Each structure stands twice: as structure tokens, then as C-alpha cells.
Amino acid sequence: MKPTTLEDAVALTKKFTTRPSNEELLKLYGLYKQATEGDNETERPGGFDFKAAAKYSSWMAFKGKSKSEAADSYIDLVAQLSSKYL
Template sequence: MKPTTFEEAIALTQKFTSKPSNEELLKLYGLYKQATEGDNVSERPGGFDFKAAAKYNSWLGFKGKSKSEATALYLELVEKIAEKYI
């Protein structure tokens, strides 16, 4: 199944019958945040919140990409991993 819009891609991820790998989830998160909010300008999480730090770093990894670029990459990634999880 090939999502053609951002909303379709989001809906498709909610139909996954098994959980993607942590690496895939982080990439989905980073691309989603970049596509919806743009560059990450928030402060880095401190302490031992490793999950929040990983999410922060994933989003930061897409810095400089336009919202439309991030959306296109998100659609590609969802299409690619949907084959494994639906």
C-alpha cells in the first residue's frame, strides 16, 4: 500500500500489526516532527531520560530539511516499512 498524503501515511502506521524496530520508530518520529514543526529548537533533554534524548537526536538529525522534504521522506519510509508490519 502506497500512502499518497501525510495523513494516509499516519493512518497506515496505526494499522501496523507489529511494532517497528526502535531505529525505525525514531526515524518516523524525527521525520514526523520535522514535517509538522520544522527544525528542532527545543532544549536537549537532560539527566537520564534516554528515550527523550534519542527522540530529540532523531528530530535534530533532520535539521535543515523543509517540511515538504520531511513529508516526502516520511511517506517513503512508511511505504517501505509497511510491507513488514501490515
């Protein structure tokens, strides 16, 4: 079952019975941030905060994608992942 809205897709991720891979989680994060906030205008995290840096990089990977395109991509990704994790 493919979710039809960003909110439905987010709700579906909470029903996953197994945790997606870190790569999949980062892609979900980046698409979600792009869909809800648009291009990342924040400064890159410094130091040894590798988790924050990975999240920053994931969001930056979608720079230039419109909010609606990012939302559609997020929904598609959740639909794809739901077959693995539900």
C-alpha cells in the same frame, strides 16, 4: 500501497500488525516532527531521560530539511515499512 499524504501515512502506521524496531520508530518520529514543526529549536533533554534524548537526536538529524521534504521522506519510509509490518 503507498500513502499519498502525511495524514494517510500516519493512519497506515496505526494498522501495522507488528511494532517496528526502535530505530525505525525513532526515524518515523524525527521525520514526523520535522514535517509538522520544522527544525527542532527546543533544548536537549538532560539527565537520564534516554527516551527523550533519543527522540530529540532523531529530530535533530533532519535539521535543515524542509517540511515538504520531510513529509515525502516520512511517506516513503511508511510505504517501505508497511511491506514488513502489515
